[in-house]
Amino acid sequence: MKTQADKQDNAQVKPQHLTVLPDEKISFAKSTILGLQHVLAMDVYVVPFLIAMLIGLSPNQSSALIQSTFIAAGLATIVQTYFCMKLPMAQGPSYVPLGAIVTIYAASGGGELGWSSVLGASLIGAILVIILGYTGIFNKIVKSFIPPIVGGTIIFIVGLSLLPVAIRDNIYGATDATINQNVLLALISGAVLILFVILGSLFHTKGSIFRITSVMIALIVGCMAANFMGVLDFSAVQNAKWFSMPQLPFKDFGFSFDFSAIITMVIIYIVLLAETTGTWFAISNVIDKPLTDKNINRGVIGEGISCLIAAMLGSTPVTGYSTNAGIISITGVASRRVFLAVGGWFVLFGCSSKLAALISSIPTAVIGGVFAIVCGIIAINGLQVMKDVTIGEKEMYIISIPMILTLALVLIPKDFLYTLPTFVQYLLGSPILVAALAAILLNKLLPNAK
Numbered sequence: 037m038k039t040q041a042d043k044q045d046n047a048q049v050k051p052q053h054l055t056v057l058p059d060e061k062i063s064f065a066k067s068t069i070l071g072l073q074h075v076l077a078m079d080v081y082v083v084p085f086l087i088a089m090l091i092g093l094s095p096n097q098s099s100a101l102i103q104s105t106f107i108a109a110g111l112a113t114i115v116q117t118y119f120c121m122k123l124p125m126a127q128g129p130s131y132v133p134l135g136a137i138v139t140i141y142a143a144s145g146g147g148e149l150g151w152s153s154v155l156g157a158s159l160i161g162a163i164l165v166i167i168l169g170y171t172g173i174f175n176k177i178v179k180s181f182i183p184p185i186v187g188g189t190i191i192f193i194v195g196l197s198l199l200p201v202a203i204r205d206n207i208y209g210a211t212d213a214t215i216n217q218n219v220l221l222a223l224i225s226g227a228v229l230i231l232f233v234i235l236g237s238l239f240h241t242k243g244s245i246f247r248i249t250s251v252m253i254a255l256i257v258g259c260m261a262a263n264f265m266g267v268l269d270f271s272a273v274q275n276a277k278w279f280s281m282p283q284l285p286f287k288d289f290g291f292s293f294d295f296s297a298i299i300t301m302v303i304i305y306i307v308l309l310a311e312t313t314g315t316w317f318a319i320s321n322v323i324d325k326p327l328t329d330k331n332i333n334r335g336v337i338g339e340g341i342s343c344l345i346a347a348m349l350g351s352t353p354v355t356g357y358s359t360n361a362g363i364i365s366i367t368g369v370a371s372r373r374v375f376l377a378v379g380g381w382f383v384l385f386g387c388s389s390k391l392a393a394l395i396s397s398i399p400t401a402v403i404g405g406v407f408a409i410v411c412g413i414i415a416i417n418g419l420q421v422m423k424d425v426t427i428g429e430k431e432m433y434i435i436s437i438p439m440i441l442t443l444a445l446v447l448i449p450k451d452f453l454y455t456l457p458t459f460v461q462y463l464l465g466s467p468i469l470v471a472a473l474a475a476i477l478l479n480k481l482l483p484n485a486k
Contacts, residue, residue, distance in 0.1 A: 055247070055368035058124050058323055062371050070369055071377025073252040074126055074360055076398065080109050080382070083129035087352065091141050091150070100283050103386050104351040105129050107282055110382025112342030112354045117375040120338025121331055124370045125319050126378050127342050130311075130355040133158075133304045137352060140297045149292065155347050156291040157301035162343035162353070165305050169336030174309060175329050181476045182313070188421030189435050190314040191321060193442045193471040194358045195415030200446045202411050206404025213267040213399065221265070222405030225258030229406055233366060251363055251406055258402030270397055276389040283350040291347075305343070308355050311468045312339060315356040321417050322361050323370045362410030365417065430482045437478060438471035445470055 056062060062070075084105040088098035112127035137154050144153035168174045182190070207222045208215060229250050236247025262268040283289060316335055320327045343353045364370050385391045425431060445467035453461055463470060 067373040067377040070374045104349045106386030108346035108351040110379040114379035116338040121335035152292040156293040157297040158347040161301040161305040165340030175332040189475045192418030194314040197467045199411040202408040210400035218401035221401040225405035228257045229254035272393040276393040315358040318361040362413045442471045
């Protein structure tokens with residue numbers, strides 16, 4: 037016999053088993069802890085680290101770039117979650133512009149001039165993105181070309197494209213430890229995550245704390261295991277300062293405007309928008325809240341404002357992270373207050389070199405074990421979007437061809453990719469974009485079954 041409390045609890049359960057709804061209010065302490073959980077699962081520091089390595093920045097310049105990236109991610113998260121798209125989502129630096137940034141930097145002569153060209157092109161591109169959102173042009177494209185079969189396929193390929201990265205780069209290819217240790221650390225963090233999700237499901241309301249904090253506990257236990265193996269290195273944390281001033285525009289860096297650099301970055305921003313659409317669909321599906329015209333238009337404006345903020349802080353373009361959609365699905369917590377805390381944590385990390393060093397000290401394989409599960413869940417969310425679609429011959433091709441293209445481009449040899457023209461490198465360097473375009477074209481071109 038169910039009690040009244042049980043009935044009320046069941047009435048609040050959403051199809052995606054959310055325990056906290058997007059606009060539901062939760063305490064400051066709880067938001068802070070759950071926000072940290074998202075931050076720990078995001079590899080925000082990797083992109084600025086790679087850029088610093090690829091263009092040969094000095095240690096001080098590298099630290100300044102990482103600092104700026106954290107602050108930009110924090111402010112962008114707050115802007116997108118609370119003022120623009122108003123969905124629970126975190127913003128972070130995108131991998132997509134890496135090739136373009138290196139190319140623009142080198143073509144502009146490197147040094148301060150090279151970096152100012154990168155920032156100037158990013159600034160103009162961000163303004164154009166804001167115009168796309170304000171005029172509603174991008175939304176019209178989405179409405180016309182992305183029905184449920186295409187939207188579900190895009191979400192599926194987002195998870196599918198990230199899965200090889202999680203396993204190959206974050207686990208097998210991690211340099212923190214030996215491959216045996218990496219695999220063991222990934223298994224430990226992944227197993228702890230699954231265990232606590234199961235405990236949360238078994239004990240329902242009373243055990244919700246297990247599910248809500250499952251990602252953080254998995255990362256903590258993984259770090260403890262790494263410490264036991266002797267591969268947890270906190271030396272960078274000990275040497276870092278507690279507080280350090282971020283970069284200031286026109287004082288620490290400037291902006292210069294080169295036409296070819298701007299055109300290149302505009303193309304990159306279009307790729308970013310196409311890619312982040314998959315993240316938006318994934319989040320809307322997880323929280324069981326369909327994307328409205330207003331959501332999409334404001335989301336594009338938010339993307340542009342976020343990238344504008346990043347450029348003004350001397351950092352690179354930011355975009356929505358699909359990782360967080362998987363974490364919401366695992367924990368059941370979709371509160372926007374949590375993502376306000378995510379933004380706050382990022383800003384705090386950006387102002388403290390010691391805290392930024394702490395998060396970057398988590399072994400890559402530990403994050404990989406959690407990340408792999410998150411990617412799988414994102415892919416399954418895509419299949420759920422298509423659950424009411426009748427899968428005929430046309431639909432089979434719409435799903436399978438993008439799936440093949442995604443894996444083909446994720447696994448493409450880098451040596452071959454670099455022999456191709458620069459624009460083709462940008463295009464093929466984004467498996468999600470190519471697969472999404474393929475799904476859209478197949479849906480339009482293939483005839484419907486009679």
